Amino acid sequence: MSAESEPRYPFVVVDVSAEVSDELAATLFELGASGVEERDDQTLLRGVGAGRVTLVASFAERAEAESAIEALREIDATLTPRIEEVVGDAWRDAWKEHFAPFALTPRITVAPPWVEAPTPPADGHVLWLEPGRAFGTGLHATTSLVAELLDAHADELSGKELLDVGTGSGILAFVALKLGASRAVAVDNDADVIEVVEENAERNGLRDRVEAREATTEDITREFPWVVANIEARVLRPMAEDLVRLVAKGGWLILSGILESEHDEIVARYLGLPRGLRHVETRRRGDAAAADTAWVAIAFAG
Numbered sequence: 001m002s003a004e005s006e007p008r009y010p011f012v013v014v015d016v017s018a019e020v021s022d023e024l025a026a027t028l029f030e031l032g033a034s035g036v037e038e039r040d041d042q043t044l045l046r047g048v049g050a051g052r053v054t055l056v057a058s059f060a061e062r063a064e065a066e067s068a069i070e071a072l073r074e075i076d077a078t079l080t081p082r083i084e085e086v087v088g089d090a091w092r093d094a095w096k097e098h099f100a101p102f103a104l105t106p107r108i109t110v111a112p113p114w115v116e117a118p119t120p121p122a123d124g125h126v127l128w129l130e131p132g133r134a135f136g137t138g139l140h141a142t143t144s145l146v147a148e149l150l151d152a153h154a155d156e157l158s159g160k161e162l163l164d165v166g167t168g169s170g171i172l173a174f175v176a177l178k179l180g181a182s183r184a185v186a187v188d189n190d191a192d193v194i195e196v197v198e199e200n201a202e203r204n205g206l207r208d209r210v211e212a213r214e215a216t217t218e219d220i221t222r223e224f225p226w227v228v229a230n231i232e233a234r235v236l237r238p239m240a241e242d243l244v245r246l247v248a249k250g251g252w253l254i255l256s257g258i259l260e261s262e263h264d265e266i267v268a269r270y271l272g273l274p275r276g277l278r279h280v281e282t283r284r285r286g287d288a289a290a291a292d293t294a295w296v297a298i299a300f301a302g
């Protein structure tokens with residue numbers, strides 16, 4: 001295919017402070033971005049470093065990307081957004097070069113399907129995973145913190161059914177199943193990820209133990225003994241009543257996508273509900289002193 005006939009993909013790239021990155025990512029969506037990737041010092045493709053996040057927003061047309069750049073400059077004149085245009089489809093696979101097997105938890109090794117089977121951890125399993133364009137390689141701190149909590153409480157998880165809200169690639173549902181959960185219902189409000197979850201289920205021989213569908217908490221009517229939700233705090237706040245409603249009596253709820261600076265308020269929000277959950281433990285990653293960049297995962301039960 002010649003360069004002229006190859007597809008062109010415009011991106012707006014802008015470096016921002018971690019404190020405003022979520023807000024600006026939302027602004028980019030409002031300006032017409034079809035996707036916004038946040039790169040920081042913990043993501044597969046790194047951001048610019050300490051306390052800074054690089055937002056990479058994809059647009060369907062170059063003209064839309066140019067208007068978004070003008071709008072960003074009007075919102076904050078100190079921002080220096082730029083356009084990067086990628087020609088051809090090869091970039092879609094570029095991340096694969098960096099995605100090698102790694103220990104997600106003491107008992108789960110994550111491996112992409114294009115490598116040779118790694119040795120599973122003692123008393124553990126290999127989870128074959130291709131996230132495609134869904135979130136959930138396992139390399140983000142929030143994913144690994146929730147996976148670690150599932151591993152640490154695997155005795156209680158064993159034989160139980162789990163609901164994964166905001167499943168992305170399906171990674172947390174698969175971790176739970178490999179650790180002994182009986183079945184998983186994996187839901188996401190992004191219809192595009194469902195196929196990715198189904199493919200990953202197939203890869204791991206878990207097709208008959210995972211039900212993947214486009215849904216959010218409001219669409220689910222029954223209770224589960226285990227519920228996990230790795231979504232941002234700004235989604236978990238309004239979702240609290242609905243999410244807690246889905247946790248069976250004596251069940252577990254694990255939340256992440258929460259910054260250290262948001263921890264106490266989210267714990268208070270969930271403990272304040274009449275359901276009467278108790279706070280079991282919080283796992284942390286990153287420099288807790290930098291409360292706006294360190295991530296937490298919170299386990300409730302009751």
Ligand SMILES: C[S@@+](CC[C@H](N)C(=O)[O-])C[C@H]1O[C@@H](n2cnc3c(N)ncnc32)[C@H](O)[C@@H]1O
Pocket residue numbers: 135136137138142143146165166167168169170171172187188189190193215216217230231232235257
């Ligand atoms: C941070 S990703 C987590 C993916 C994966 N569970 C993990 O831990 O790596 C959050 C996911 O939640 C989904 N999501 C966001 N808001 C949601 C909502 N209200 N209901 C269901 N899913 C939602 C997004 O589409 C995205 O796939």
